[in-house]
Amino acid sequence: MSAIPTEQTRPPEADARDFVEGETQRPQLLIAVQERILQDPILAGHFAGLPTPGVPLLIGDPFNALSSPHQLRTSHRLVRAVDAFGNKYLNQYIVIKLLGCGRYGKVKLCLNAFDGKLFAVKVVDRKRLRDRRFLNEDGDSIMLQEYVHEIATLKKLHHPNIVALHEVIDDVQQRKVYLVLEYVEGGPVMEDNRWIAFPEELAQKYFRDICCGLDYLHYHKVLHRDLKPENLLQTADGRIKISDFGVSQVFETTDALSSTAGTPAFLAPEACTKSSFEGRPVDVWALGVCLYVFVFGTLPFSGKTIPDIYHAIQHKQGSAAFFSPIHCNL
Numbered sequence: 001m002s003a004i005p006t007e008q009t010r011p012p013e014a015d016a017r018d019f020v021e022g023e024t025q026r027p028q029l030l031i032a033v034q035e036r037i038l039q040d041p042i043l044a045g046h047f048a049g050l051p052t053p054g055v056p057l058l059i060g061d062p063f064n065a066l067s068s069p070h071q072l073r074t075s076h077r078l079v080r081a082v083d084a085f086g087n088k089y090l091n092q093y094i095v096i097k098l099l100g101c102g103r104y105g106k107v108k109l110c111l112n113a114f115d116g117k118l119f120a121v122k123v124v125d126r127k128r129l130r131d132r133r134f135l136n137e138d139g140d141s142i143m144l145q146e147y148v149h150e151i152a153t154l155k156k157l158h159h160p161n162i163v164a165l166h167e168v169i170d171d172v173q174q175r176k177v178y179l180v181l182e183y184v185e186g187g188p189v190m191e192d193n194r195w196i197a198f199p200e201e202l203a204q205k206y207f208r209d210i211c212c213g214l215d216y217l218h219y220h221k222v223l224h225r226d227l228k229p230e231n232l233l234q235t236a237d238g239r240i241k242i243s244d245f246g247v248s249q250v251f252e253t254t255d256a257l258s259s260t261a262g263t264p265a266f267l268a269p270e271a272c273t274k275s276s277f278e279g280r281p282v283d284v285w286a287l288g289v290c291l292y293v294f295v296f297g298t299l300p301f302s303g304k305t306i307p308d309i310y311h312a313i314q315h316k317q318g319s320a321a322f323f324s325p326i327h328c329n330l
């Protein structure tokens with residue numbers, strides 16, 4: 001069982017420091033992991049045991065699917081492994097715990113054995129993608145290619161208010177796509193159905209962060225299409241990062257859309273009725289709904305059913321909170 005990349009398997013652009021010659025490679029990688037775990041007792045609590053240099057892996061060998069930690073790349077090889085302590089590996093990523101579940105799959109907290117850094121790995125189920133979004137008369141493979149194209153675009157986005165995508169592992173055999181994302185420690189700024197109004201200064205600070213992130217996205221011709229508090233993650237130092245690009249869309253010359261996506265209560269009036277509408281204003285409307293939720297802790301337009309919500313968005317003036325006095329800076 002050789003874990004050392006050969007000239008054929010080694011990515012040409014990889015940094016030579018990523019590969020240590022001879023049988024010392026895996027122990028050196030694991031030392032980084034051990035150091036990281038030892039520094040963080042909370043993290044250590046989630047491990048089945050400490051990965052130890054020299055302890056053999058029981059199933060498979062994740063380091064056979066080496067990829068450089070400094071590259072943005074799409075790999076087509078996923079190796080699952082379990083070490084002697086029961087720690088699970090997805091390539092070089094050690095699974096620590098489940099962070100949450102979304103419509104398209106699970107998000108897991110993982111530790112990169114290369115550098116001891118934490119990542120959120122989103123496991124996207126191709127079948128769910130096809131069922132929910134991509135099933136059309138043209139056939140799913142074309143649509144999935146488009147999805148991969150979108151991911152490739154997202155990999156190029158680098159902004160402090162956007163969750164960074166580090167790597168994509170497209171596991172065709174298991175019909176799963178793994179998105180290795182920057183880990184944002186604070187999680188969603190507001191949990192689903194647990195909205196409490198923020199002090200106005202904080203709402204203002206968060207709103208500014210989201211505006212910066214959205215402006216950057218639109219400048220790079222990316223529509224988010226699902227802005228809502230659950231998709232806004234909070235860093236340890238209180239900044240906001242836009243996440244969840246599951247229904248995002250890249251546009252070329254025009255941002256015209258002909259189908260709705262996202263969450264009904266955050267939709268703009270034109271998206272509720274018209275068969276064609278512009279994408280950027282719809283994102284900006286959702287941004288306004290987020291600000292409303294931050295300030296008042298409730299939705300401006302709601303209803304028991306989706307048609308009720310659409311009716312409220314188009315015909316109502318918003319809840320009474322609209323008439324509450326708010327600070328002029330908002």
Ligand SMILES: Nc1ncnc2c1ncn2[C@@H]1O[C@H](COP(=O)(O)OP(=O)(O)OP(=O)(O)O)[C@@H](O)[C@H]1O
Nearest residue numbers: 099100101102103107120181182183184187244246
């Ligand atoms: N980069 C990240 N850092 C930290 N936690 C994350 C990250 N991405 C997602 N999560 C956590 O995982 C949960 C699920 O995320 P995901 O984006 O899959 O779904 P969602 O936003 O809840 O819903 P959906 O994709 O269905 O709209 C989130 O609520 C969040 O707690």
